[in-house]
Amino acid sequence: MPIYGFACADCGHAFDRLQKIADADPTQCPSCGKETVKRQITAPSFRLAGGGWYETDFGSNKKNLAEKPAAAASAKSE
Template structure:
């Protein structure tokens, strides 16, 4: 399940909550109790590490040429 951030429009508190995409925002702010909570659009924590398409030239024609020139 993804983690979403919610902003209390009354006090400005930002809260993280793990929930489904279809779940409604939290009913109230844990700090002030206000019912005005808005879902924030934030950066994803998804990262690709290690060798990738462009590092290994997998997706480019230069990679195919390099593999052909490589002796077995």
């Protein structure tokens, strides 16, 4: 389940909540009790980096799955 960030527009109290995508967002602030809570836009907790997708990132034999191997491409053309 994803973690969403919320903040109260009235008092500024910020909090996180673990909830299902289908669950309704909270509307009442746990700090001041007013119904001015809005969902915040937050950065993802992971990042994809590098030159492509690899079978494994920890082995010494890295194989880039995003590129077609030259041997397989030349075998198909023959």
